[in-house]
Amino acid sequence: MEIVRIDLLGTNAYVADGETLVDAGWTWSASSVREAVEDAGYALGDIDRVLVTHYDLDHVGGLASLEKAGLDAPVYAAEPDASFLAGEAKPPLRNAKGAFQRAVGVGIPTPETQVERVEEGDEVAGFEVYETPGHTPGHVSYLSDEAAFVGDAFRESGGTVGTMPSYMCYDTTEERRTAEQLGEVLNDRTAYVGHGEPVENAGEKVRAAFQG
Ligand SMILES: [Zn+2]
Numbered sequence: 001m002e003i004v005r006i007d008l009l010g011t012n013a014y015v016a017d018g019e020t021l022v023d024a025g026w027t028w029s030a031s032s033v034r035e036a037v038e039d040a041g042y043a044l045g046d047i048d049r050v051l052v053t054h055y056d057l058d059h060v061g062g063l064a065s066l067e068k069a070g071l072d073a074p075v076y077a078a079e080p081d082a083s084f085l086a087g088e089a090k091p092p093l094r095n096a097k098g099a100f101q102r103a104v105g106v107g108i109p110t111p112e113t114q115v116e117r118v119e120e121g122d123e124v125a126g127f128e129v130y131e132t133p134g135h136t137p138g139h140v141s142y143l144s145d146e147a148a149f150v151g152d153a154f155r156e157s158g159g160t161v162g163t164m165p166s167y168m169c170y171d172t173t174e175e176r177r178t179a180e181q182l183g184e185v186l187n188d189r190t191a192y193v194g195h196g197e198p199v200e201n202a203g204e205k206v207r208a209a210f211q212g
Pocket residue numbers: 054056059135152
């Protein structure tokens with residue numbers, strides 16, 4: 001699988017085999033995404049689907065602008081993040097991160113396309129959906145035979161993996177449980193994280209970081 005990493009001032013989006021976009025960057029980064037897709041030899045119109053790991057400004061903010069720039073593809077996300085993205089529900093005020101998301105939510109334009117709901121065990125174009133809640137309640141990862149797009153389930157920094165800052169997290173206990181479970185299922189896949197460098201042999205590294 002050919003994977004192109006698009007680093008958007010610290011937040012990654014990815015293009016897999018020129019046809020699958022994983023996450024979509026910030027509201028303002030659509031032109032950078034388009035350039036990266038074109039530099040890799042493709043066009044936004046070649047993208048057949050967008051796999052969204054979770055509803056956060058730096059991962060879904062760019063969707064609507066990308067559509068204006070030529071993206072015409074279904075968007076996949078899991079509940080409740082999918083409904084937040086579709087503008088059909090609002091993040092919960094009782095949760096500090098949810099309240100923050102509500103505040104910035106006005107800055108996330110709703111994409112035109114239908115948001116397709118996925119859940120654990122679904123397969124989308126060769127990627128298995130694996131639920132990884134904690135950072136957000138509807139956070140999912142997408143696993144192929146050799147790659148795992150894990151969004152913000154964990155991050156990489158300076159060669160080690162760890163959790164995202166707790167103030168950016170819905171539920172730190174659940175986030176930790178998710179990371180421990182990922183340690184058991186990632187095996188020798190390379191993990192493509194939302195923040196940081198790709199993590200090779202991710203199962204072993206995640207287990208070392210979060211277990212024991
Ligand atoms: Zn996030």
